[in-house]
Amino acid sequence: MPSTTQSRFANVKLRGFWRSSCTWRTRIALLAKEIPFEYESINILDGEAASADFEKDNPMRQVPILECIDNDTGEKIRIFQSVAIIEFIHEAFPVSGSSLYPSDIVAKARVREIAEVVNAGIQPLQNLSAMALIDELSAGMVEIQLGNGQKFAKRNIESGVEALEKIVVEIRQKVVDPGPFAIGSHNPTLADTFIIPQMYNARRFCVELEEYPMLISVEKACLDHPWFKSSHPDIIKKLE
Ligand SMILES: N[C@@H](CCC(=O)N[C@@H](CS)C(=O)NCC(=O)O)C(=O)O
Incomplete structure (x- = not known):
């Protein structure tokens, strides 16, 4: 290091x-x-x-x-x-390592856009506290049973990954010689940094991901990359 x-x-x-x-x-x-x-x-x-x-x-x-x-x-x-x-x-730490932000202004805005889709549009709706609150608020309702928090989270992840697939496909269409990462780059960016942990969560919630081939292909490339490999939850779990 x-x-x-x-x-x-x-x-x-x-x-x-x-x-x-x-x-x-x-x-x-x-x-x-x-x-x-x-x-x-x-x-x-x-x-x-x-x-x-x-x-x-x-x-x-x-x-x-x-x-x-x-x-x-x-x-x-x-x-x-x-x-x-x-x-x-x-x-x-401006001089060390590699930047996750592309230098082009438009590309930078688009990776931030993807980050916010995950950060503001999906992840808060699958949080433990959000699920617990939904279960608590719906516990007394006759037609609704416990486990609503989990269902609420899953539905939100499903619509979120559907949107992500469309966004990533649209961005990559404009890239000449696209690389394997989300925005068609040859190195991972902020977009991959947000998409890949969200894909991991989607699997935890049993979301069917086969419908999102572009995200699956980006995920495969990232999981082969050392930044993602050595920071993977399965590795960190063993250290905790
Ligand atoms: N938007 C924040 C939120 C932090 C957050 O939601 N953390 C989750 C884990 S990914 C958490 O601590 N959840 C605990 C809870 O919901 O009670 C971030 O990007 O750091």
Whole structure:
């Protein structure tokens, strides 16, 4: 791993959970930017993120959180929300590793668009807290049974991946000599960083993915790539 000693920021620590798609996004970004980091597991299934101590660090009671030291001030920096974390990593360590953001303005906007489709349009609707709330609110309703949270999440993932497939197909159509990654690039971008963890979640919710051949093909290329391979939840699960 390269040194980050020339950077203003040091002692990078990621607090997350192996199965959390938002955490996986940030692991991919840290690997892409070749930033060495310490990792702390926060078990969201056991309610660790809901503890009073954790809530002080992130009032949303969610993972991931990125921490580091600002050498200029000696202060501990704490950032949550994967989009903010990934952007911070790119700006805090501008010279190391590879960027997940294309240099072309339009391509950059499109990878951000895909990131937001996942980040704002799909993932929050499959969150543990969202599913629990739906189950709680629908528990007393005669015609609805428990498990609605799970069904709600699955439906949202289905419509989300359907949209993603269309977006990715449309973007790639305009690319001359498309590579295997989402926007037709030859290296993974922010788009892949958000799509692949979402595909992993889609499988967890038993979404039929065969209907989305473009996403399957992008996923295959990414899962063969070292940033995605070594940050994969199945690997991290064994370390937690
Ligand atoms: N949009 C945020 C949200 C963070 C988030 O939703 N994290 C999930 C795991 S992927 C979580 O901690 N869920 C716990 C819960 O819902 O109670 C991000 O991109 O970091």
